[in-house]
Amino acid sequence: MDVVGVDNDLRKDIHAASQWSGEQTRRDLLEHAVDYRHVDADFRDAAAMDRLFAEFGRNVQAVIHCGGAHNRAFCQANPAEAYAINVMGTNVLLETLRKHSKQGAFLYLSSMQVYGEHANGLPLMDLGRRWELLDGHPYADDGVDESMSIDATPHSMLGASQAAADLMVQEYGHSFGMNTASIRVGSIVGPCQGEHPRDDLGLNRLAECAGSGEPFVIHGYQGKQVRDPLHVADLANALWFKFQAPKPASVYNLGGGRSMACSARDAVERMQRLSGKEIELNVEEGAPAGGQAWWVTNTAKFRQEFPMWRPRYDLDALFQSLLDAKQ
Numbered sequence: 001m002d003v004v005g006v007d008n009d010l011r012k013d014i015h016a017a018s019q020w021s022g023e024q025t026r027r028d029l030l031e032h033a034v035d036y037r038h039v040d041a042d043f044r045d046a047a048a049m050d051r052l053f054a055e056f057g058r059n060v061q062a063v064i065h066c067g068g069a070h071n072r073a074f075c076q077a078n079p080a081e082a083y084a085i086n087v088m089g090t091n092v093l094l095e096t097l098r099k100h101s102k103q104g105a106f107l108y109l110s111s112m113q114v115y116g117e118h119a120n121g122l123p124l125m126d127l128g129r130r131w132e133l134l135d136g137h138p139y140a141d142d143g144v145d146e147s148m149s150i151d152a153t154p155h156s157m158l159g160a161s162q163a164a165a166d167l168m169v170q171e172y173g174h175s176f177g178m179n180t181a182s183i184r185v186g187s188i189v190g191p192c193q194g195e196h197p198r199d200d201l202g203l204n205r206l207a208e209c210a211g212s213g214e215p216f217v218i219h220g221y222q223g224k225q226v227r228d229p230l231h232v233a234d235l236a237n238a239l240w241f242k243f244q245a246p247k248p249a250s251v252y253n254l255g256g257g258r259s260m261a262c263s264a265r266d267a268v269e270r271m272q273r274l275s276g277k278e279i280e281l282n283v284e285e286g287a288p289a290g291g292q293a294w295w296v297t298n299t300a301k302f303r304q305e306f307p308m309w310r311p312r313y314d315l316d317a318l319f320q321s322l323l324d325a326k327q
C-alpha cells in the first residue's frame with residue numbers, strides 16, 4: 001500500500017517556533033517508512049490536491065486528516081487562518097476525495113475542544129492531588145462520552161473552528177454517504193512530540209526534566225489537572241481498525257480512558273519513581289484561557305465497535321517510552 005504524506009511544515013508557524021518544525025519527522029519517514037512519499041503542499045490548495053488525487057483516482061482508500069491547527073494561542077490571534085486551515089482545508093480534502101474516490105474512508109482527527117466550555121463546567125471535587133468529578137455524575141465512572149453537547153457554549157477560536165470541521169466531516173457522511181469519521185482525541189503522547197500547552201500534563205517535558213534536573217513547570221489548577229493520555233502507537237492502531245471498517249458519519253471520543261487518568265502531580269510522582277530522579281514541581285498560577293481542569297475520555301463506543309482495540313501502553317509503559325526516548 002502506498003502512503004502519501006501531505007505536509008508543508010506550517011507547524012513551525014502555527015507553534016511560532018522553529019524547533020516545532022516537522023522536518024526531522026519527514027526525514028525519518030522517508031528513511032524508514034516503506035512505500036512512503038512526501039508531498040510538500042498546502043492542503044488548502046484545491047488545485048494541488050486535485051492533481052495529487054488524480055494520480056491515484058479511485059484507488060485512494062483513505063484520507064487520514066491529522067492536519068488540524070490546534071495551538072490555542074495561534075488560533076485566538078489568527079481566527080481567519082485558523083478557519084482557513086481547520087474548516088476550509090478540511091473541506092478541500094473532503095471535496096477532493098468525493099470527486100476522485102468517494103468510497104474511500106475519511107478519518108479526521110478532531111478534538112475534545114469541540115465540547116468547549118461544557119467540558120469546563122463539570123462539577124469537580126478536590127482530592128488533594130487531583131481534581132475529580134463529583135460522585136454520581138453521569139461521566140464520573142467512565143469519563144465523557146459523545147453525548148456531551150458541542151453547542152451553545154464558548155469554545156475559543158481553536159475549538160470553534162475544530163467543531164465546524166468536525167460537523168462538516170459528519171455531514172459528508174450524511175449528505176453524500178461517504179465513509180467519514182470524526183475522531184475526537186484529547187491528550188496524544190509520543191516520544192517525538194514537542195512541548196504541549198502548558199496547562200496540559202506536558203509529559204515529554206516532564207521526561208526531559210527527569211534527565212536535565214530542571215524544574216517542571218505547570219500552569220494553573222494547582223497542578224491537579226487530569227488527563228487520560230493515549231500513546232500515539234495506540235492511536236495509530238485505532239485508526240488502522242477504523243480504516244478497515246469505515247462507515248458514514250461516525251463520531252468517537254478516543255483517549256486513554258479511565259485507567260489512564262492521571263493528574264500533573266501524579267505524573268511527577270510516577271516519573272520520579274520510574275526514572276529514579278527527583279523532579280522539582282513549580283505550579284504557576286493562571287491557567288491559559290480555554291484550558292481544562294479535568295478530562296477523561298469514555299471510549300466505550302469505539303471499543304464496542306472495535307473490541308480488539310485497547311491501549312497497549314498503560315501509564316508506566318507510556319512514561320517509560322518517553323524516558324527511553326530522551327536517553
Ligand SMILES: NC(=O)c1ccc[n+]([C@@H]2O[C@H](COP(=O)([O-])OP(=O)(O)OC[C@H]3O[C@@H](n4cnc5c(N)ncnc54)[C@H](O)[C@@H]3O)[C@@H](O)[C@H]2O)c1
Binds near residue numbers: 067
Ligand atoms: N496532539 C494532541 O494531543 C491532540 C489533541 C487534540 C487534537 N489533536 C488533533 O490531532 C491532529 C494531529 O495533531 P498533532 O499534535 O500531530 O498536530 P501537529 O501540529 O503536530 O501536526 C499537524 C501537521 O499538519 C501540518 N499542516 C497544518 N496545516 C497544513 C496545511 N494547510 N497544509 C499542509 N500541512 C499542514 C503541520 O505542518 C503539521 O505537521 C490535529 O488535527 C489535532 O487537531 C491532537
